Amino acid sequence: MDFMTLIQLLDSTIRLATPLLLACLAGLFSERAGIFDIGLEGKMLAAAFFSAAIAALSGSVWLGLLAGIGASLLLSALHGLASITFRGNQLISGVAINFLAAGMTVLIAQDWFRQGGRTPSLSGNARFEPITLPGADQLAQVPVIGPLYAELISGHSILVYMAFAAVPLTWWVLYRTRFGLRLRAVGENPAAVDTAGVSVIALRYAAVAICGLLCGIAGAYLSTALQAGFVKDMSAGRGFIALAALIFAKWRPWHALYATLLFGLFGALETRPDVITAVIGMKVQGQLLGALPYIMTVIILAGFVGKAIPPRAGGLPYVKER
Amino acid sequence: MDIMPKWAEVVLVPLISLLLAAALSALVILGIGEDPVAAVKLMVSGALGSTYGWGYTLYYATNFMFTGLAVAIAFHARMFNIGGEGQAMLGGLGVALACLYIPWPHWSLALIGAALGAAAFGAIWAAIPAYLQAKRGSHIVITTIMFNFIAAAVLNYVLVNLMRPAGSMDPATAQFPKTVHLPTLHDLLAPLGISFSKAAPANVSLIVAVLACVFLWVLIWRTRIGYEIRAYGHSESAAKYAGISPVKITMIAMLISGGLAGMMAINNVMGEAERLVLNATEGAGFIGIAVALMGRSHPLGVFLAAILFGFLYQGGAELALWTSIPRELIVVIQALVILFTGALDNMVRLPLEKLFLMLRKGGV
Structure with a gap:
């Protein structure tokens, strides 16, 4: 495998990891506050449709992004209503949201565009175009560093840089702010937070809203940057891979960054079976690569390789007094 | 003490949830510029207006009975089995292996053999998440979701690389032999002098599904193990104190659940397609969640909810055929049913409980 193939492979790794990373951080905020969210998939899908639809209708991708975030926030509000206010089952609410998004996106797409559940193809200002970072063209001729900078780091859409910037930001919010401390506490021991005079309900709604915001960006990335338009079921299980x-x-x-980059690499390898054969000298089934994130997660969950312990109050509705 | 009388709990709460879901669905139909009343009329005539329509409604209902019962038994042990879809896929593999590689002399023997194969494969697929939950504390919801995706990958591999007949491009097994053809409702009802559509896929599996409903009722309310499952579902600590082993109950409940989901394959794979194709389950495993929630995890409720969803499925197909309403409307209705009967249950229940409390105080 030559150097350029490696660069190409890593480049598509970054592209494929971006929506996973955004959705993963979305889930992180929600679950750290004690709200399980298996509706990441549905929120991404709804956002993907509304960003593509509004971008196609208005010609502005930024309006599209806002619409996508709005749709995702609306579903988040529904999840909050069901799991925080009415203390319902968070998992069942997530399942409902996934189906609601899967059905409604096609229904509305068919009503608005009549193209079999898709939006028109996006181009120009209706899409997030790749950004060339300063100096990329000049550096491109320098060996090793040149292609690395010009091909791998430069030339992505703004949303990719936003996603990567969200990682240190998330870390800072969770571990260096008062809000973050309370958010983590409410996922471990809500009664203690309540005793301290901080509203459990408000904190959890805030976490669910941040989750909606990030899922919205992830969905917008799918339909306006990674691809040029919405097609039916385009999230294709990414919400579950993010989970x-x-x-x-x-x-x-x-670690969310590392995990999503790893799963992004699996996705990139799936489209380049020739590379795997060249590197390990053996043919690997595409189906195996596709299923690898799920298999690895089951192994991690089973505690064979380090134990994954979720936030202690995760999934439990908070009842002030019994 | 119960705040609400039993009939309100069993009939009124699901009914109000269903009405809310129906009202919102009507709004959705209005929103896309169609007439909800005309849509309902079309659905009723398409799904129930002919024996052909009934044949499809009952065919879908058979699938949903199996998957609904699978989710219901897990609910009784307070577990959420989202993996019905994957278990049904693997069940299909069990049916295909039994039908293709064993020379059955008669369809009745083949049905028993294939049903056992389907149940075994489905149960094995549920057993791994169950074991991980019971022994290693891995959350069963997450593991069963992961197992759905792994099942899809396994099935894809097996169909494309192993079971595809030479020379065929289609990722599917060979056609099953003629001897394992299951009698349809037309074949079963003709000797009784009742004429039933020949083209409809409803078949003898429907009877197996109804028997499964009865079996589950007996199991849950008339056997020792059923009692233990319910006790464990109500209170894990109390069940433990009474000497009920959580590991045993988790394993048994999930094995039955996976087996039932797998048995769906005798209907869609053996009864209808007569070969195993990719995506044979068509999301029936997930509809089982809505069916179990609506049926309040009671076999009779599951039976009725499965027929309702069978009607919605066939009616939805008719709508997509004759109007501009896409099939996805059914997915929306399904989502709303899950939302109102499952996640927003308290929204319906709490005002009702208040109302009954007021009525009682007024009465005394």
Whole structure:
């Protein structure tokens, strides 16, 4: 395998890891506050549709991004209503949100565009175009560092840089701010937070809202940057891979980055079977690579390789007095 | 003490949830510029207006009975089995192996053999998450979700690389032999002098599904193990104190659950397609969640909810055929049913409980 193939492979790793990373951090905020969220998939899908649809109608991708975030926040509010206010089952609420998004996106797409559940193809200002970082063209001729900078680091859409910047930001918010401390506490022991006079309900709604925001960006990335338009079921299980990455990362922001990059690499390798054959001298089934994130997560969950312990109050509705 | 009388709990709460879901669905239909009343009429005539329609409604209902019962038994042990889809996929593999590699002399023997194969494969697929939950404390919801994806990958590999007949491009097994063809409702009802559509796929598996409902009722309410499962579901600590082993109950409940989900394959794989294709389950494993929630995890409730969803499925197909409403409307209705009967249960229940409390105080 030559150097350029490696660069290409890592480049598509970054592209494929970005939506996983955003959704994984989204899940991190929610689950660290004690709200399980298996509706990441649905929120991404809804955001993907509304960003592509509004971008196609208005011609502005930024309006599209806002619409996508709005749709995702709306579903987050529904999840909050069901699991925080009405103390319902958070897992069942997540399942409902996934189906709601899967059905509604096609229904509305068919009503608005009549193209079999897809949006028109996006181009120009209706899409997030790759950004060339300063100096990339000049450096491109320098050996090793040149291609590394010009091909791998430069030339992604703004959302990719936002996703990577979200990792240190998440770390800072969770571990260096008062809000972050309370958020983590509410996922471990909500009664203690309540005793301290801080509203459990408000904290949990805030966490669920941040989750919606990040899922919205992830969905917008899918339909306006990674691809040029929405197609039916385009999230294709990414919300669940993000969930797997979250467990793999044991609910920590930096590890979420590593886990999603690893799962992104599996995705990139799936499209380049020739590279695997060249490197390990053996054919690996595409299906195996596709299933690897799930298999690895089950192994981690089983505690054979380090134990993944979720936030202690995760999944439990908080009742003030019994 | 119960705040609400039993009939309100069993009938009123699900009914109000269903009405809320129906009202919102009607709004959705209005929103995309169609007439909800005309849509319902079309659905009723398409799904129930002919024996052909009934044949499809009952065919779908058979699938949903199996998957609904699978989710229901897990609910009784306070576990959420999202893995019905994957277990049903593996069940299909069990059916295909039994039908293709064993020379059955008669369909009745083949049905028993294939049902056992389907149940065994489904149960094995549920056994791994169950074991991990019981012994290693891994959350069963997450592991069963992961196992759905792994099942899809396994099935894809087996169909593309191992079981595909030479020369065929289609990722599917060979056609099953003629001897394992299951009699359809047309074949079963003709000797009784009742004419039933020949083209509809409803078959003898429907009877197996109804028997499974009865079996589950007996198991849950009339046997020792059923009592233990319910006790464990109500209070794990109390069950432990009474000498009930959590590991045993988790394993047994999930084995039955996976077996039931797997048995769906005798209907869709053996009864209808007569070969195993990719995506044979068509999401029936997930509909089982809505069916179990609506049926309040009671076999009779599951039976009725499965027929309702069978009606919605066939009606939805008719709508997609004759109007501009896509099939995905059914996915929305399914989501709303899950939302109102599952996640937003308290939203319906709490005001009702208040109402009954007021009525009682007024009465005394």
